[in-house]
Amino acid sequence: MSLRLPLQGDKSATLVSVYSPTLQADSAVKEAFYGDLHTVITRIDPKDKLIILGDFNAREDLATATTPAACSYSFTHNTS
Numbered sequence: 001m002s003l004r005l006p007l008q009g010d011k012s013a014t015l016v017s018v019y020s021p022t023l024q025a026d027s028a029v030k031e032a033f034y035g036d037l038h039t040v041i042t043r044i045d046p047k048d049k050l051i052i053l054g055d056f057n058a059r060e061d062l063a064t065a066t067t068p069a070a071c072s073y074s075f076t077h078n079t080s
Contacts, residue, residue: 002040004048014044018054 002016018037021029044050 002044007049011047011049012045013049013051016040016044016050016052016054018052018056020054020056022057 002014004012004014006012016037018033021033041050041052
């Protein structure tokens, strides 16, 4: 679900609410979720401030806490 909110002037913020599959979910389900999320993100106006809220079912331990990324999925979206 996403919601676009007008801000001061001609600026806007888009909120995206997500609930990702758990680690035990089939990898096809996880890939579909992140593919859908990527599609939603790329359709947002690049001038908008982007806020992604939700439960990504992330889990960190000592091995992943010291690595640069604790998740194998990442998105880049320029919203300058």
